[in-house]
Amino acid sequence: MQKETHKLNVQLNDGQIIEFMPEMVHSDLSALTSNQEIIHRTERLILVQLSSYTIIKLHELQMIIYKTLNQLRYHQIASQYYNAELS
Numbered sequence: 018m019q020k021e022t023h024k025l026n027v028q029l030n031d032g033q034i035i036e037f038m039p040e041m042v043h044s045d046l047s048a049l050t051s052n053q054e055i056i057h058r059t060e061r062l063i064l065v066q067l068s069s070y071t072i073i074k075l076h077e078l079q080m081i082i083y084k085t086l087n088q089l090r091y092h093q094i095a096s097q098y099y100n101a102e103l104s
Contacts, residue, residue: 026072034072039064042082045102049094059085079103 025037042063046056062085067073073081079102086095 025067025070027078028072028074030075037067037073037078045082045098046094048101049097050091055089055091055094059089059091062089076103 026034027037027041028034039060042060043056046059050056059082063082066081066085067078079098083095083099083103086092086098
């Protein structure tokens with residue numbers, strides 16, 4: 018029997034709500050680095066943090082991604098992400 022997956026929705030800036038897909042985080046990180054270890058470590062930590070949410074605002078999700086990159090000491094990638102998504 019397959020375990021039911023946790024459903025997470027993302028509220029966009031215009032108020033529209035979309036279903037969160039982990040591929041969103043993966044593609045954002047892949048745009049910043051080709052290092053699969055960095056992508057994998059960061060994704061895992063982000064997904065663990067998101068497990069307590071049922072809905073999250075896009076800006077809050079972006080801040081979690083940014084803070085996670087910094088927490089893992091990927092400061093240059095965090096800075097690139099900030100400039101691309103948050104500035």
